[in-house]
Amino acid sequence: MKIGITCYPTYGGSGVVATELGKELARLGNEVHFVSYAMPYRLKKFQENIYFHEVEFSNYPLFEHQLYTLALASKMIEVAENHKIDLFHVHYAIPHAMSACMAKKILATRGYEIKIISTLHGTDITLVGLEPSFMPLVKFSIEESDGVTAVSQFLKDKTKTAHQTNKDIQVIYNFIDTELYKPKNNETSKSHFAPNGEKILIHTSNFRPVKRVADTIRVLKLVNDIIPAKLLLIGDGPDRSECERLTKELKLENKVTFLGKQDGIEDLLFLGDVFFLPSETESFGLAALEAMACGVPIICTNIGGLSELNIQNKTGYLTDVGDVETMAKNTIDLLSDEGKHKQFKEACRNRAVNQFNKNLIIQKYLDYYKEILSK
Numbered sequence: 600m601k602i603g604i605t606c607y608p609t610y611g612g613s614g615v616v617a618t619e620l621g622k623e624l625a626r627l628g629n630e631v632h633f634v635s636y637a638m639p640y641r642l643k644k645f646q647e648n649i650y651f652h653e654v655e656f657s658n659y660p661l662f663e664h665q666l667y668t669l670a671l672a673s674k675m676i677e678v679a680e681n682h683k684i685d686l687f688h689v690h691y692a693i694p695h696a697m698s699a700c701m702a703k704k705i706l707a708t709r710g711y712e713i714k715i716i717s718t719l720h721g722t723d724i725t726l727v728g729l730e731p732s733f734m735p736l737v738k739f740s741i742e743e744s745d746g747v748t749a750v751s752q753f754l755k756d757k758t759k760t761a762h763q764t765n766k767d768i769q770v771i772y773n774f775i776d777t778e779l780y781k782p783k784n785n786e787t788s789k790s791h792f793a794p795n796g797e798k799i800l801i802h803t804s805n806f807r808p809v810k811r812v813a814d815t816i817r818v819l820k821l822v823n824d825i826i827p828a829k830l831l832l833i834g835d836g837p838d839r840s841e842c843e844r845l846t847k848e849l850k851l852e853n854k855v856t857f858l859g860k861q862d863g864i865e866d867l868l869f870l871g872d873v874f875f876l877p878s879e880t881e882s883f884g885l886a887a888l889e890a891m892a893c894g895v896p897i898i899c900t901n902i903g904g905l906s907e908l909n910i911q912n913k914t915g916y917l918t919d920v921g922d923v924e925t926m927a928k929n930t931i932d933l934l935s936d937e938g939k940h941k942q943f944k945e946a947c948r949n950r951a952v953n954q955f956n957k958n959l960i961i962q963k964y965l966d967y968y969k970e971i972l973s974k
């Protein structure tokens with residue numbers, strides 16, 4: 600198969616899913632063409648069957664704002680015609696699905712038929728996609744796509760109700776490479792962060808307001824009053840300064856380590872005794888799946904698709920948004936009971952391997968591609 604993939608190339612779960620999917624499809628012998636404004640950051644080195652096409656912008660002085668949606672559609676048309684692409688799989692509806700729809704219509708006028716699959720990831724439906732000015736475009740691009748997938752049942756239901764569409768949407772969960780993300784035993788790194796045997800609490804995100812990173816610091820404060828603990832914060836973004844300020848205010852400078860953006864977090868996550876994801880909205884929570892695969896129990900909120908991933912009282916706990924007291928209580932309960940903690944760790948690993956491993960989920964995408972192409 601010849602597949603075009605468009606995604607955001609920067610840090611972020613949708614880009615990770617799209618890139619890892621493309622890499623795996625290429626490994627299975629498909630020809631994969633990535634089309635975006637920059638090389639996806641997970642495409643680090645040359646891999647057979649993978650090609651990258653950079654979207655170019657016109658510098659014409661009249662255009663005060665860059666016309667990315669149009670530039671992307673133009674590049675999709677060029678790539679589809681030059682490389683005989685069978686289908687374009689676009690990740691994140693805005694504006695990728697819209698560009699793909701435009702490209703499809705224009706290609707049809709030139710006698711070339713192409714299929715489009717749009718994968719909805721989260722805020723393209725639940726936040727930005729709900730802005731009144733975007734709603735007609737999101738609905739149109741969903742309905743015009745030949746196939747639509749959502750990364751959780753929650754997101755599928757939300758799409759149907761919020762955008763009032765009867766479009767058939769296939770739920771295909773996110774996946775993880777359980778050979779890369781796995782429990783490891785590295786006492787050296789553990790003692791680097793927790794020299795006195797403190798428990799390690801961990802969180803990764805892009806520090807946007809929806810992630811509520813400050814809650815992890817408030818939970819640490821309460822946990823550390825009972826059980827000596829350290830908090831590792833991985834990632835960067837708009838809320839980092841506020842989190843650093845809060846850390847000082849709560850006098851936790853020696854307890855919180857801001858590691859910034861990190862490549863290869865599979866070499867850090869397994870150090871965690873628990874993983875926090877206190878988000879306000881989360882359609883799936885790929886970061887939590889990464890931690891689960893490393894055998895780290897999850898303390899998260901009970902919103903969005905998180906309950907489809909994290910099983911209450913088995914792989915972790917789910918709590919109302921902002922309820923840092925309950926998050927701290929659950930963390931303390933779990934960390935004070937070695938047997939229970941071990942059970943949770945094993946349940947996390949087993950769930951990642953049995954339900955979300957990449958081979959299982961990529962086969963679902965391949966089956967779906969075949970279904971759409973045969974229509």
Ligand code: GMT
Pocket residue numbers: 607610611612613614616720721722723750773809880881882883884885886903
């Ligand atoms: O929707 C976003 O905010 C961005 C997007 C991303 O690119 O990271 O995140 C969403 O997609 C991820 C991958 O499918 C999911 O794991 C995240 O839960 C989801 N984020 C939200 O729903 C806030």
